[in-house]
Amino acid sequence: MIGTALLVCALASGLAATGLLLRGYLRRDDSYDAAVTPLIAVNAVSLTLSLAYLTYLFVVTDYTIAYVYDNTADYIPLLYRVTGVYAGNEGSVLLWAALAAVVALWAALLRGFETPNGKLVQAITVGVVTYFAGMLVVDSPFTPLGEALPEMGSGAVPLDGTGLNPLLIDPYMAIHPPMMFVAYGLLTMPFAIGVTHFVSTLRGDGGVFGAWIGSITRWVRISWLFLTTAIVLGSLWSYRVLGWGGIWAWDPVETAVLIPWIFLTATLHAVINYRSQSTYATLAPAMTSATLALIVYATAIVRSGVFRSVHSFANDGIGSALLILLAATLVLGVGLPLGYWLVREPAESSAGTKRWLTRSNVLHLAVLGIGLLGFISVWGLTFPVLSNYTTGVEVELTSMYYNLWSYAILVAILLTLGFYMDYDVEGRRRALASLGVFGAATVVAALIAPSATWTLAETNPGDVMFYRLLGSASVLSIVPPAAYVCLTVIKRALELIPGSPNRHFQLKQTGITMVHVGLVLLVVSVSFSYLFVTESSVIIDNAEREAALEAPPVHDVPESAYAVEVTDYDEYQRPASPDIENVALSVGQVTDRGRSIHETVQPVYGTVTQVNRGPEATIVQLDGSPIWIGIVGEGHETVEVSEGQRLVGVGYVMWDYLPETPQTDAVVVAEPGNVGPTTDPPASIDQTRVLGSSVGLTVYEGGERIANGDAGQERYVQQSDMEVRDVFVDRGVAHDTYVIAAVDDGTASLTVRRIPLMNLMRISALTLLSGMALVLLFDPAYGLVPRFSYRSRGVEASSD
Incomplete structure (x- = not known):
C-alpha cells in the first residue's frame, strides 16, 4: 500500500534524524550533520506525499480504504470530497504532521543546526513530527476497508461511501x-x-x-x-x-x-x-x-x-x-x-526604590x-470534566459563566491597554488622569440601562453575588473602555507615524493601530449585537399553493416591521437522477471479485435471461451468465419476474451454492422484498441521500422590498436523519435580516431575525487581519519584506 509505505518512511526518517540530532547535541559531535538534512527532507516529502495521496483517494472515491468510505460519498461535490480528508482524526493528524514537517525542513534549510542548541531545537521539532508519524502508522488513514470492517468481507468494495458530516x-x-x-x-x-x-x-x-x-x-x-x-x-x-x-x-x-x-x-x-x-x-x-x-x-x-x-x-x-x-x-x-x-x-534586588x-x-x-x-x-x-470524573456528577457551565467573567476581565484589559497607549504619548501623570476619567465613565455607564435588554445577563436570586452584580450592569459599560483604547491608539499613531522617515516603520505602526482598533470594534459590535437581536415568527399553511399564484399574498410577521411573500416552493432529493449502476454490482464485477465476496451481502443487477420457479425458491439467471439471483422465503412465487426485465437484488453471494447445476457459479440469495426492477429498486438499496425542501421568499421591511432568497432544510436520510438548515441572510448596512425556515408538507414555518451590527463585525475582522498583515510584512526589524538599510533615529525599534 503506497500510503502506508510513505508513513513508514516518514517514521523511519524522522526517528533517524531525531536520534542523530540528539546524539550530536549530547556529545557535541558534528559527525553526522551531513545526513540530517536529507533525512528531514525525506520525512517532510513522505508526509506531504501521504497527504496528497490521501487527497487523491478522496477525489476518485476509492472505497477500498475505510477512512475514505467513512468520510465521503459519490453525491458530494469535489470541493467537499477534499474537505473529507481532514474530517476525521487520522486525516487531521496527517495534515498537521505534513505542515509541521514542512516547517521543520524550512527551518533546517534556513537556519541549519551547526550549534548544539540548534541541534536540540531541530530534534524537538522533528521529534514532534515523528510522533505524529508514529500515530499515523498505528492508526492509519490508509487502513483497508476489509481490515477495518471484516464483516464486509476482504474483497468487498462498496459502490458508495457513508458520506461526510x-x-x-x-x-x-x-x-x-x-x-x-x-x-x-x-x-x-x-x-x-x-x-x-x-x-x-x-x-x-x-x-x-x-x-x-x-x-x-x-x-x-x-x-x-x-x-x-x-x-x-x-x-x-x-x-x-x-x-x-x-x-x-x-x-x-x-x-x-x-x-x-x-x-x-x-x-x-x-x-x-x-x-x-x-x-x-x-x-x-x-x-x-x-x-x-x-x-x-x-x-x-x-x-x-x-x-x-x-x-x-x-x-x-x-x-x-x-x-x-x-x-x-x-x-x-x-x-x-x-x-x-x-x-x-x-530574585530582584531590593536596593534602591x-x-x-x-x-x-x-x-x-x-x-x-x-x-x-x-x-x-x-x-x-x-471543570465539568474533572467534576464528572471525580464525583460522577455532571456539571454544566452555561454561557453566563463565560460571558460575565470574560466581560469583566476584558473591560479591565481595555482600560489597561488604553492607559499604556496614553502613557506612551502623554506621560504618567496625564495618563493617570485620563484613566480616572474613563474608569469613572465605565462605572457610570454600567448603571445606565434603559430596559432589561441592556443588561449583560438575566440573573436569579440564587445566583452568586458576582453574577448578580455584573449581570445587572449595562452593556454600555463597554463603550468608555473601547473609546479609550481607540482614542489613545490613534493618538499614539499620529504621534509616531508622521515623525518617522522610515516607510516600513510607518506601515508597521499603521498595522498596529488597525489591529487594536479592529479588535476593540469587534468586541463592541459582538456585545451589542447579541443583546439586541429581535425575533418573530409566522406560519404559512399553504406555501406550496401560494408559490404557484401569479400574485401571492404578503404575510405580515407579527411584532416586527417585516412581511414575507412566498415566490417559490421546491422539494428535491440528491442524487437527483440516481442510476442503479452506482450502487449495485454488474455480473462482470461479481465474476471479477470472485470468492473474495463469498458470503457477503451485495447488490447485483442484470437482465433476466432465464427464470426457474420451484416450490422453495425462484432462480433467475442474469445476462446469460453463471450468476443467478435466488429468491427464497415466503412469497417468492409472487415476485413478478420475466425474461428481458432489468432486475436488481440484494442478498448473500454464495459460490458453489448449486453444485449440481453446472451453469451456476454463484447465487445471490435474496428475500422477496429485496428484489425488484431497476426502475423501482427495493428499499434496501434506495439511493436517496438527501431530502430537501425550500421556499423562495421576498422579504419586506416597513413596506419596502429589501431582498429575495431561499430558505429551507435538508435531511440526510442515511446519516441518522441529520437535518441542516439553509438560512437566508440579507446583509443590510445597519443590520442583517436572517430567515430560518422549517418546510413540511407544503407548510412553511418562518423565523425572521433582525441582527444588528453584523457589517461592523465583518469590517472589524477584516481590519484586524489587514493590520497584522502590515505588521508581519513591514516590521523594520523582523518584517518579511526587505527594508532599506537606512535606519531612522532608532524609533523603528519601538514596541507596541
Missing part, C-alpha cells in the same frame, strides 16, 4: 481547518525554541531565545494571522449553517479553539517586548513553549468526542496517543519553565490579563 458541507468549513492547522504546524518551531532555551539555561550554556528572537517573532505573527483567520471563518460558518443567527455561542469546540488564540495573543505581546534583562526574559520563552500544550489540549477536545458539540469533526475518540503528547508538551512546555522559575530565576507604575509594568499587567482571560475558557471546559 452534513454540517461540514460548506465553503467556510473547507477553508477553516487548513488555516487552523497551518497555525498549529508553525507553532511547533517556537515551542522547540522555548524548550531549548530553558534546557540550555539550566545546563549553563546560556539561553537561545535572544538569538532566535527574529524567527520566533515571525513564526508567532504568522501563526496568529492564520489562527485568527480560521476563527473568523469558523464563526461565519456557524452564523450561516447552524441557524443560531450569531457568530458565537460558547460551544465547547468554539471555546477550545479560542483558548490558544487568546494565549497566542498574550505570547505575541510578550515576545515583541522580550529583552534579555527585562521582565519578559523568562515570561516570553515560557509562554512560547507553553502554546503547543494548549493547542494539543484544544485538539483533544475537538477530536475526542468528550464534549457534545455540533463542531466536532470526529466522535470515535482521540486515543491515548494524543493524551501522551499532551502530557509531554505540558512537562516540557509548562513544567520546565515553571521549574526554572522556581529554582533558578534570580523603583517606581512600580511604569510602561513596562503596565504592559506586563495587560499580558497577564490576557492570560487570565484564556484561563477562564480553560477552566470552563476543564
Whole structure:
C-alpha cells in the first residue's frame, strides 16, 4: 500500500534524524550533520506525499480504504470530497504532521543546526513530527476497508461511501481547518525554541531565545494571522449553517479553539517586548513553549468526542496517543519553565526604590490579563470534566459563566491597554488622569440601562453575588473602555507615524493601530449585537399553493416591521437522477471479485435471461451468465419476474451454492422484498441521500422590498436523519435580516431575525487581519519584506 509505505518512511526518517540530532547535541559531535538534512527532507516529502495521496483517494472515491468510505460519498461535490480528508482524526493528524514537517525542513534549510542548541531545537521539532508519524502508522488513514470492517468481507468494495458530516458541507468549513492547522504546524518551531532555551539555561550554556528572537517573532505573527483567520471563518460558518443567527455561542469546540488564540495573543505581546534583562526574559520563552500544550489540549477536545458539540469533526475518540503528547508538551512546555522559575530565576534586588507604575509594568499587567482571560475558557471546559470524573456528577457551565467573567476581565484589559497607549504619548501623570476619567465613565455607564435588554445577563436570586452584580450592569459599560483604547491608539499613531522617515516603520505602526482598533470594534459590535437581536415568527399553511399564484399574498410577521411573500416552493432529493449502476454490482464485477465476496451481502443487477420457479425458491439467471439471483422465503412465487426485465437484488453471494447445476457459479440469495426492477429498486438499496425542501421568499421591511432568497432544510436520510438548515441572510448596512425556515408538507414555518451590527463585525475582522498583515510584512526589524538599510533615529525599534 503506497500510503502506508510513505508513513513508514516518514517514521523511519524522522526517528533517524531525531536520534542523530540528539546524539550530536549530547556529545557535541558534528559527525553526522551531513545526513540530517536529507533525512528531514525525506520525512517532510513522505508526509506531504501521504497527504496528497490521501487527497487523491478522496477525489476518485476509492472505497477500498475505510477512512475514505467513512468520510465521503459519490453525491458530494469535489470541493467537499477534499474537505473529507481532514474530517476525521487520522486525516487531521496527517495534515498537521505534513505542515509541521514542512516547517521543520524550512527551518533546517534556513537556519541549519551547526550549534548544539540548534541541534536540540531541530530534534524537538522533528521529534514532534515523528510522533505524529508514529500515530499515523498505528492508526492509519490508509487502513483497508476489509481490515477495518471484516464483516464486509476482504474483497468487498462498496459502490458508495457513508458520506461526510452534513454540517461540514460548506465553503467556510473547507477553508477553516487548513488555516487552523497551518497555525498549529508553525507553532511547533517556537515551542522547540522555548524548550531549548530553558534546557540550555539550566545546563549553563546560556539561553537561545535572544538569538532566535527574529524567527520566533515571525513564526508567532504568522501563526496568529492564520489562527485568527480560521476563527473568523469558523464563526461565519456557524452564523450561516447552524441557524443560531450569531457568530458565537460558547460551544465547547468554539471555546477550545479560542483558548490558544487568546494565549497566542498574550505570547505575541510578550515576545515583541522580550529583552534579555527585562521582565519578559523568562515570561516570553515560557509562554512560547507553553502554546503547543494548549493547542494539543484544544485538539483533544475537538477530536475526542468528550464534549457534545455540533463542531466536532470526529466522535470515535482521540486515543491515548494524543493524551501522551499532551502530557509531554505540558512537562516540557509548562513544567520546565515553571521549574526554572522556581529554582533558578534570580530574585530582584531590593536596593534602591523603583517606581512600580511604569510602561513596562503596565504592559506586563495587560499580558497577564490576557492570560487570565484564556484561563477562564480553560477552566470552563476543564471543570465539568474533572467534576464528572471525580464525583460522577455532571456539571454544566452555561454561557453566563463565560460571558460575565470574560466581560469583566476584558473591560479591565481595555482600560489597561488604553492607559499604556496614553502613557506612551502623554506621560504618567496625564495618563493617570485620563484613566480616572474613563474608569469613572465605565462605572457610570454600567448603571445606565434603559430596559432589561441592556443588561449583560438575566440573573436569579440564587445566583452568586458576582453574577448578580455584573449581570445587572449595562452593556454600555463597554463603550468608555473601547473609546479609550481607540482614542489613545490613534493618538499614539499620529504621534509616531508622521515623525518617522522610515516607510516600513510607518506601515508597521499603521498595522498596529488597525489591529487594536479592529479588535476593540469587534468586541463592541459582538456585545451589542447579541443583546439586541429581535425575533418573530409566522406560519404559512399553504406555501406550496401560494408559490404557484401569479400574485401571492404578503404575510405580515407579527411584532416586527417585516412581511414575507412566498415566490417559490421546491422539494428535491440528491442524487437527483440516481442510476442503479452506482450502487449495485454488474455480473462482470461479481465474476471479477470472485470468492473474495463469498458470503457477503451485495447488490447485483442484470437482465433476466432465464427464470426457474420451484416450490422453495425462484432462480433467475442474469445476462446469460453463471450468476443467478435466488429468491427464497415466503412469497417468492409472487415476485413478478420475466425474461428481458432489468432486475436488481440484494442478498448473500454464495459460490458453489448449486453444485449440481453446472451453469451456476454463484447465487445471490435474496428475500422477496429485496428484489425488484431497476426502475423501482427495493428499499434496501434506495439511493436517496438527501431530502430537501425550500421556499423562495421576498422579504419586506416597513413596506419596502429589501431582498429575495431561499430558505429551507435538508435531511440526510442515511446519516441518522441529520437535518441542516439553509438560512437566508440579507446583509443590510445597519443590520442583517436572517430567515430560518422549517418546510413540511407544503407548510412553511418562518423565523425572521433582525441582527444588528453584523457589517461592523465583518469590517472589524477584516481590519484586524489587514493590520497584522502590515505588521508581519513591514516590521523594520523582523518584517518579511526587505527594508532599506537606512535606519531612522532608532524609533523603528519601538514596541507596541
